[in-house]
Amino acid sequence: MTALLKVEGLSKSFGGVQVITDVSFEAEEGARLALIGPNGAGKTTLFNLLTGVFPQDEGTVTLAGQVIDGAPSRRRIGMGMARSFQNIRLMPHLSVVENVMLGQQHRRSGLGAMLSPLTLFGRSESWREAEALIADMGLEAWMGETVSTLPYGIRKQIELVRALAAKPRLLLLDEPAAGLNGTETAQLRDFLARISGTGITLLVVEHDMSLVRSLCDRCVVLNFGRKIYDGSTAQVHEDPLVLEAYLGARHSGETADVA
Amino acid sequence: MSGYWTGIVTILAINVVFAYGIYLAVATGQLNLGGAGFQALGAYAAAWLCFELDWSPAWTIAAGTVVAGVIGMGIAIPILRLKGVYLVLGTFAFAEVVAGLILNSETLGGAMGLPVPAYIEWQVPVAAAVACALLVFYLMATRFGLAVRSVHDDDVVADLMGVNVRGVRVAAFALGAALAGLSGGLYAHAFSYVEIQGFNASLSIYVLLYVLLGGAQTAWGPLVGAAFFTLLPEAMRSFLPAAKEAIWTAFGVTGDISPPDESWRFVVLGAAVIAMMVFRPEGLVTRDTFAFPRRRSPAAAPTREAAE
Structure with a gap:
C-alpha cells in the first residue's frame, strides 16, 4: 500500500490566529480516514488548504506522489481530488x-x-x-x-x-451526515461504503461518531489546529488527550462517548 | 411599413443586439454599466471609416464590432478584478472616459458629431438581432454557458470544479462588448449620424434595465426586456391620452384637460420599473417560465430552507 495523500508539517494562520499547526498524516490508497475534532479545531480549514482555497504558510501536500503545493485550486480537481462542502454548495x-x-x-x-x-x-x-x-x-x-x-x-x-462526476481518486467529505435523519445517515453509510469499494479514498470530516465508527477504521483528531491523535477509531474514546479536548481537563478521568 | 414603424423596428433591433451584449456580462454576475461607451466605440469606428475612408457598411460595422470587442477585452482584464459596486462604477467610469475622449477629438467631430453617408435599411438591424439572439442561445446551451451560469451562482465552487473563472468572465465581457459595438455600428448607419451626447449614462442604465427586468436567467430575458421597454412608451403615446379622456368623460368633464398628456408616459414607465423591482426582481422571464408542469412527489415541495 502506498500513501495516496501525504500531508507533512502543514501550518496556516489568519492574521495573528494560528489555525493549523504542524499537522502531518497520510492516507493510503483506498483508505477510509475520518478527521474529527471539536468545533473550530481547523477541520474545514484543513480541507481548504488541501483543495487550494487558501495557500498554506508551511508544509507540503503530496497527492499520488506529486507535490501539489502552489497548484491553482482549479487544477487540483484534475489531479484527482474532489470535495463536498459543510454547507451545501450546489449551484442553486x-x-x-x-x-x-x-x-x-x-x-x-x-x-x-x-x-x-x-x-x-x-x-x-x-x-x-x-x-x-x-x-x-x-x-x-x-x-x-x-x-x-x-x-x-x-x-x-x-x-x-x-x-x-469528477472521477476522483480522493474524496474529501465535509460533514456528509450533518442534517440527515437516521434513515438517511444509514443510506449515506452504505453509499460511502459502495464508493469506497470502487477504490476511491475517503477523507471524512464528521461529528456523527456512530457513522465514523461504522465507516472508518482509522481517525485523525484535531484540537486547536494540532493533531492530537492518529490511530484506531475503536480506541479513540480511551485516549486521554482526546477526552480532554472534548470534555475539558477536569472531566478527563471520566469515560464518555466522544462527540 | 410606414416611416414611423420602420423607425421603431430599427431601434428595437438595435436595442436587442445591445441588450445581448450587456446580458453576456450580467450572466456571469457582473453588471456592466458602461454599455454606452462600448456602443459609442462601435458607432464612431463605423462612422469614421465610412465618412473618411468611404468603406462600405458591411466592413465598417464589422470593424466597429472588432474595435469594441478588443477594447472590451483590454479593459476587462484589469476591471474584472473589481467586485460588486466597484466593478459597476469602473464600467461606468470607462464609458465616461470614452465619451470625454470622443467629445474632445477633432478627428471624430467633437461635439458636432459625424455624418454617416452610407445608409442601411431596417432589414439589416433585424437580421443582426436575429443572428445575435441565435448566437447567445447557442452559447448558453454549451458547456461555456454552463460555466457562465455557475460562475454567476458561486465562483469559489466553480473554480474548485475546474472552471477557469477569470477566463470565462473576460471572454463573456469581451464578447458582450463586441455585440454592444455591433449595435453601435448598426445605429450609425441606420440613423446616418452619430453624436456623442446620444451615448450617455442614461443609455447605459436603460440597456442594463432591459436585461435585469427582462430576466438574466435565460437568453429570453434581453429579448423580452428590450421589446417591452422599447414598445411600451410607444404604445402609451396614444393610449395615455385616450385613457385620460375616457376617465374624465366618465366623470362628465369635457374639453381641453392637461396634464397628464403623452409626455407623462415616462413617469408611468418609471413607476412600472419600480413595481417590477419590488414584485419580480428576478425579471419578466425566468427559468421556471419554461419548465413544464411536472409531477412532483410531496417530498419535492419547496421547503423553507430551500427558499433561501
Whole structure:
C-alpha cells in the first residue's frame, strides 16, 4: 500500500490566529480516514488548504506522489481530488443534471468541448454520462429539477454525485451526515461504503461518531489546529488527550462517548 | 411599413443586439454599466471609416464590432478584478472616459458629431438581432454557458470544479462588448449620424434595465426586456391620452384637460420599473417560465430552507 495523500508539517494562520499547526498524516490508497475534532479545531480549514482555497504558510501536500503545493485550486480537481462542502454548495439556479455535468468540467475544458452544445441537438455525451451517474445513485426522479427547489437530504446526495462526476481518486467529505435523519445517515453509510469499494479514498470530516465508527477504521483528531491523535477509531474514546479536548481537563478521568 | 414603424423596428433591433451584449456580462454576475461607451466605440469606428475612408457598411460595422470587442477585452482584464459596486462604477467610469475622449477629438467631430453617408435599411438591424439572439442561445446551451451560469451562482465552487473563472468572465465581457459595438455600428448607419451626447449614462442604465427586468436567467430575458421597454412608451403615446379622456368623460368633464398628456408616459414607465423591482426582481422571464408542469412527489415541495 502506498500513501495516496501525504500531508507533512502543514501550518496556516489568519492574521495573528494560528489555525493549523504542524499537522502531518497520510492516507493510503483506498483508505477510509475520518478527521474529527471539536468545533473550530481547523477541520474545514484543513480541507481548504488541501483543495487550494487558501495557500498554506508551511508544509507540503503530496497527492499520488506529486507535490501539489502552489497548484491553482482549479487544477487540483484534475489531479484527482474532489470535495463536498459543510454547507451545501450546489449551484442553486442550475438543474441537478447541470450541476453534475459541472463535476465533469476538468475533463472537458478544451475549447472544442466548451463550445459544443450540451443539449441543443439531442443529449450530448456529457449529459448522458451525468444522467447515468444520477440514475446509478437512485436519484433519477430529480434529474431536471432546479436545485434550489429540492429538499435538504436530496441536495446533500447530489453534491456527492457532483464530486463523483469528477472521477476522483480522493474524496474529501465535509460533514456528509450533518442534517440527515437516521434513515438517511444509514443510506449515506452504505453509499460511502459502495464508493469506497470502487477504490476511491475517503477523507471524512464528521461529528456523527456512530457513522465514523461504522465507516472508518482509522481517525485523525484535531484540537486547536494540532493533531492530537492518529490511530484506531475503536480506541479513540480511551485516549486521554482526546477526552480532554472534548470534555475539558477536569472531566478527563471520566469515560464518555466522544462527540 | 410606414416611416414611423420602420423607425421603431430599427431601434428595437438595435436595442436587442445591445441588450445581448450587456446580458453576456450580467450572466456571469457582473453588471456592466458602461454599455454606452462600448456602443459609442462601435458607432464612431463605423462612422469614421465610412465618412473618411468611404468603406462600405458591411466592413465598417464589422470593424466597429472588432474595435469594441478588443477594447472590451483590454479593459476587462484589469476591471474584472473589481467586485460588486466597484466593478459597476469602473464600467461606468470607462464609458465616461470614452465619451470625454470622443467629445474632445477633432478627428471624430467633437461635439458636432459625424455624418454617416452610407445608409442601411431596417432589414439589416433585424437580421443582426436575429443572428445575435441565435448566437447567445447557442452559447448558453454549451458547456461555456454552463460555466457562465455557475460562475454567476458561486465562483469559489466553480473554480474548485475546474472552471477557469477569470477566463470565462473576460471572454463573456469581451464578447458582450463586441455585440454592444455591433449595435453601435448598426445605429450609425441606420440613423446616418452619430453624436456623442446620444451615448450617455442614461443609455447605459436603460440597456442594463432591459436585461435585469427582462430576466438574466435565460437568453429570453434581453429579448423580452428590450421589446417591452422599447414598445411600451410607444404604445402609451396614444393610449395615455385616450385613457385620460375616457376617465374624465366618465366623470362628465369635457374639453381641453392637461396634464397628464403623452409626455407623462415616462413617469408611468418609471413607476412600472419600480413595481417590477419590488414584485419580480428576478425579471419578466425566468427559468421556471419554461419548465413544464411536472409531477412532483410531496417530498419535492419547496421547503423553507430551500427558499433561501
